[in-house]
Amino acid sequence: MNLLFIADPLASFKISKDSTLAMMRVAQEAGHQLWFCESRNILWRNNFVVADCQSLDIKPGGTTWFELGSVEDRPLNTFSAVMMRTDPPFDIEYLNTTWLLSAAVRQGAKVFNNPTAIRDHSEKISITEFPELIPPTLVTRELSAIEVFHQEHQDIVIKPLDGMGGMGVFRVGPDALNLASIVETLGENGARTLMVQRFLPEIMQGDKRVLLIGGEVVPFSLARIPQGSEIRGNLAAGGKGVAMPLTDAEIKVAERLAPILNARGLFLVGLDLIGAYVTEINVTSPTCFVEITEQSGFDVPKFWLTALEKALA
Template structure:
């Protein structure tokens, strides 16, 4: 297969734990041909969606770990599969890329995840489709609504809808200290919508990342455990990642959502669960392949590749 990875600059990869790099390595080892470009390199040209891309060779060196070929313009529908692995934020330029990728899909390209499905599933708001699985949740721009929610639940977490890696997440306890200031700052005085949830003390045991690949559930989750006084388990916020077998509750939730999301074109999904509650549905560039593989008997990149080969065939 010829696989095009649309990703962030290769120089920015954290090579010891980057899931996209793990995908690239396993695909190359299986004999597939790799290509690379950034989202800025996708364009509409002569009535085709084209990538100004380069062939990519992954090398064993930990310093100079990749080699790129000469740039060439190739129609997206000439690739066996296109993997959209650009990190959020999900801003207007990310949207523009998905619209171009949707045009490529109409021309016969196979894009994973399907761009229309990515647009339809806000990583924060998508959980509202499954209210029986989520903690008490409020979505609002209004300070008064947040204050009323806090009065009921006492201990809450406030986060922006477009954050990633735990960025901009605040906890407000029973004393309500700085509640108005946090809402006004994060919400830019009512200009931005926020998500507020009841604080889940089970975060101490980890914010679990559960991977769904090709409509199937990876049997191990990565518990991202907060360290010290931190409330965020995100690895980017200093959380410790520990691979764990799914609990029965986590397995039940994952098995319920996996076929639904896959049928919509979401080939790779990262569910976030705390204490058996669904808190996010990640569809842009889910991670944790390397950590789960290194700490368990389950090879996530191989599982991903077999599912991709099946989806493309």
């Protein structure tokens, strides 16, 4: 198969734990031809969505871990599959890329995840479709609504809708210290919508990333455990990643959501669970393949490739 990966610059990859690189390696080892481009290299040209892309060869190790061929102009519908693996933020240019990819899908391209499904699933607001699975949650621009929510729940977490890696996450305890200031700053005085949730003490056991691939559940999570006085478990915020078998409660939640999301074209999903509560549904470029594989022995990249080959059969 010819597999195109749309991703961030290869030189920016953290080669010891990059999930996209893990996908590339396992696909190449299975005999598939790899291609690479950045989102800026996706164009509408001569009535087709094309990629100014390069063949990609992954090297066994060393500082020069990849080799790229010369640039070729190829319609996206000539690839066996196209993997959209550009990291957030989900800004206007990310949105523009999804529109181009949707046009490619109409021309017969097979894009994972489906770009229309990505647009329809805000990684934070999408949890509201499953209210029985989420903690008490408020989505608003209004300080007054947040103040009422705080009075009811006393201990809350406030975060921007477009944040990633734990960026901009604040906890406000019963004393409501700096509540108005935090809301005004994060919400840019009412210009930006915020998500507010009841603080979940289970975060101290980890903010767990559960991977759903091709409608199936990876049986291990990566618990991202806050360190010291930090409340954020995100690895980017200094959390410690520990692979753990899924609990019965986590399996129940994951097995309920996996077939629903897969049917919509969300082939690879990263659920974030605190306790048994769903806090986010990540669909842009879910990670943690390498950490789960190395710590549990369950080969996530191979599981991903098997599911992809099945989806393309």
